[in-house]
Amino acid sequence: MIASNAKIKKLETLESIMIRLQKVVLAKRLKTSKQREYILSLIYKSKTHLSPEEIANALKKDNKDSSLSSVYRILQFLETYGFVTSIEADRSGKRYEIAAKEHHYHIICLGCGSIVEFIDDDIKSKQEQIAKSLKCQVVSDNFRLFVLCDKCINKQRGDDFLRL
Ligand SMILES: [Zn+2]
Ligand SMILES: [Zn+2]
Incomplete structure (x- = not known):
């Protein structure tokens, strides 16, 4: 059975994630950064998957002083410590x-x-089955399917039609 978008659950509240962030910041003796917190909550609230450019634009729109390079740096930090993927x-x-x-x-x-x-x-059980048959254990997986969506297929058809 395939469950699409709406059913993907968030497993932790933003509040609890922010507390974890504070703990890491303290442990690493870093300064707290409003920008780091802003980016993390932006990603949490987002219904999509954000690019660094989109995040930088959102910061700009909100009149936050920021640069793309600092967004990259913060994202790298957040990924290293397991807050974002x-x-x-x-x-x-x-x-x-x-x-x-x-x-x-x-x-x-x-x-x-x-x-x-x-x-x-x-898909999950198939992966486990394959790993087991090779005497391995699945640690993580990153299954992506690259497609042309319905809209793009129709657009391509339209373009082909115009070319005729
Ligand atoms: Zn996702
Ligand atoms: Zn598309």
């Missing part, structure tokens, strides 16, 4: 989502870059 989407590069999310897979359109999340127990 990245997916290599397509030519547009890495996109980020909150790590405390139910395990899921991604379908990525190579035409428009849209990303659909889904859960499929069959």
Whole structure:
């Protein structure tokens, strides 16, 4: 059974994630950074997978003083300490989502870059089966399906039609 977008659960509240962030910041003797907190909550609240550029734009819109390079640095920090995960989407590069999310897979359109999340127990058990047959244990998986979405297929058909 395939469950799409709406059913992917967040496994932790933003509040509890922020407390964890404070603990890491304290342990690493870093300064607290409003920008770091802002980016983490932006990613948490986002319904999509955000690119560094989109995050930088959101900061700008909110009149936060920021640069793309500091966004990159913060994202790297957040990923290193397990607050966010990245997916290599397509030519547009890495996109980020909150790590405390139910395990899921991604379908990525190579035409428009849209990303659909889904859960499929069959894929999971198949992976475990394959690993077991090789006497291994699955540690993590990163299953992505690259597609042309419905919209892009229709657009391509339209373009082909115009070319005739
Ligand atoms: Zn598309
Ligand atoms: Zn996702």
